[in-house]
Amino acid sequence: MLALGSASLVQVPVTASHWGTFCLLAILAIVQAEATRRIEHQRRSLSITPHVNVTSVWLFPGAFFLPPHLAALLVIVIYGHLGYRSWSGIRHVTPHRTVANATTMIMSSFAAGYTEHLIGHNGTTTYSICAAGLAFFLMNTLVTGVGLYLATPEEATAKSCLGSWDDNILELSTLCFGGLLVATLPHQPMLMVLIFLPLYVLQRSTLVKQLEELATTDQKTQLLNAVTWQNAAIREVSRVEREGGSFGALMIDLDFFKRINDNYGHLAGDDVLKAVAALVKSETRQHDLAGRFGGEEFVALLASSTKDEAIAIAERIRKLVSELVINTRNNEGEPVVIENQTASIGVAEFPRDGSTLDEVMASADAAVYAAKRSGRNRVVGSPALDAVMAG
Structure with missing residues (x-):
């Protein structure tokens, strides 16, 4: 990861267009995180499987349009903000977990960017977006799963390491939103703000489902109460x-x-x-x-x-x-x-x-x-x- 980022820093020049894309994605990600901060705090407090946030919506376009080192910097900015908000909120996330999550997202962004580089020479296509999204998802799932398994191997289960079906569908949904932004960004970048409301509804509906499960499920055994x-x-x-x-x-x-x-x-x-x-x-x-x-x-x-x-x-x-x-x-x-x-x-x-x-x-x-x-x-x-x- 460091080698790829260093090579990119030396070999790939950063243009004004790159910086414009970087700033737009970072600002939108931070605004969206602020607007849904309470929902995310509640969702995280109720999660019994790996927590899925919606940062992939912004990181996936960054993997497409930014050099690897700038895509990594985008992850650092977004997760730095999330870490700061965590420590200023009621429910804290330990710094090492924030760093681990950011590292996972950097690796996922690199996987998506590399996949797009291999098959996207003729420009952004539906095929390249889907392939890069799959690479992002698989890398994220693999690194997260291995990390959680190594943390507590004696208690590890497939669900605790890889998440439930609902968790994975939520992550794939955020990548679908990210794919739509990939198609929108080169032509009408300001239309990206239209993603805010669907994202808010997605996060809120996920929270409602978690609350329903909490009300009907015995939290110790996961059976019906x-x-x-x-x-x-x-x-x-x-x-x-x-x-x-x-x-x-x-x-x-x-x-x-x-x-x-x-x-x-x-x-x-x-x-x-x-x-x-x-x-x-x-x-x-x-x-x-x-x-x-x-x-x-x-x-x-x-x-x-x-x-x-x-x-x-x-x-x-x-x-x-x-x-x-x-x-x-x-x-x-x-x-x-x-x-x-x-x-x-x-x-x-x-x-x-x-x-x-x-x-x-x-x-x-x-x-x-x-x-x-x-x-x-x-x-x-x-x-x-x-x-x-x-x-």
């Missing part, structure tokens, strides 16, 4: 009553979970909850409802499932929970491996075990209690309660 789960389950009851059929309900309770918090600390306990939640999510279908009921209890509504099908799924979950190996740390920061965790699972079916959601969940809860009484680490279906309790 209790209120959202219950509301969705009530709708499923209404659907089944109207159309006929049935659904299964699981109540999953981790055995002796308090011992983990007592022995290793609540952060280790949180890692166990996250691991079990991910397992429950992976073992249920997309149209099922998986939620955190509270504490160490999880619930799952298995749409269009019979009692036998629900018991089979519950048994699979129980077995997989017992096989989990969770690498975490105790309160002193020492590595800890938690394994042999077990769960007791109660199963009920609507309408067989109750005519309302409350009745069905009461049956599943009673089945959990029966599983605890009979030795834990087992699945109990509500019709077998009397036999289990008698044994």
Whole structure:
């Protein structure tokens, strides 16, 4: 990166047109950042995956029309302003993270500029814009992902390093805006101000989506929270009553979970909850409802499932929970491996075990209690309660 920038500084002269483009992009980027500063602070505070800002909108045209060293300077100016605003705001971003983000963007700009140089000899074309945008995106994703993985390899996941589908679509959207600016800049540069309103709407709609997810999702496990789960389950009851059929309900309770918090600390306990939640999510279908009921209890509504099908799924979950190996740390920061965790699972079916959601969940809860009484680490279906309790 330094070699390319140094070579560009020596070999590529900077013209007045270059400086004009540089100043226009820098001013527009700073004005846009100031206009949406509160939105970005809120978005960053709510992000659980790599935060995607909209600087690519301005950096992508810079990669096209500026020499590499001037494109790098544009990144430094824009991220210098963002860093300053971060430190003068409520939520701070550490300087090393700002530097790392700026470095990533410089490398992405170089990748886009080099791609355009290779295939854009006949002027700016749709093909060169798309190819350069893809190069920008891939370099940004690769460097960000590798950096986040190396920071915490023991906790790294594909989503935490590479972002969600929504994150990547947002980044591609900003590059699409940047591509439109590439097409506009040589002919009508002042039309670039028209991008402000669409950008504002994009950022605001992204914030609204994050707030909706926050209101409906348990932030510790990323499953539905209790209120959202219950509301969705009530709708499923209404659907089944109207159309006929049935659904299964699981109540999953981790055995002796308090011992983990007592022995290793609540952060280790949180890692166990996250691991079990991910397992429950992976073992249920997309149209099922998986939620955190509270504490160490999880619930799952298995749409269009019979009692036998629900018991089979519950048994699979129980077995997989017992096989989990969770690498975490105790309160002193020492590595800890938690394994042999077990769960007791109660199963009920609507309408067989109750005519309302409350009745069905009461049956599943009673089945959990029966599983605890009979030795834990087992699945109990509500019709077998009397036999289990008698044994």
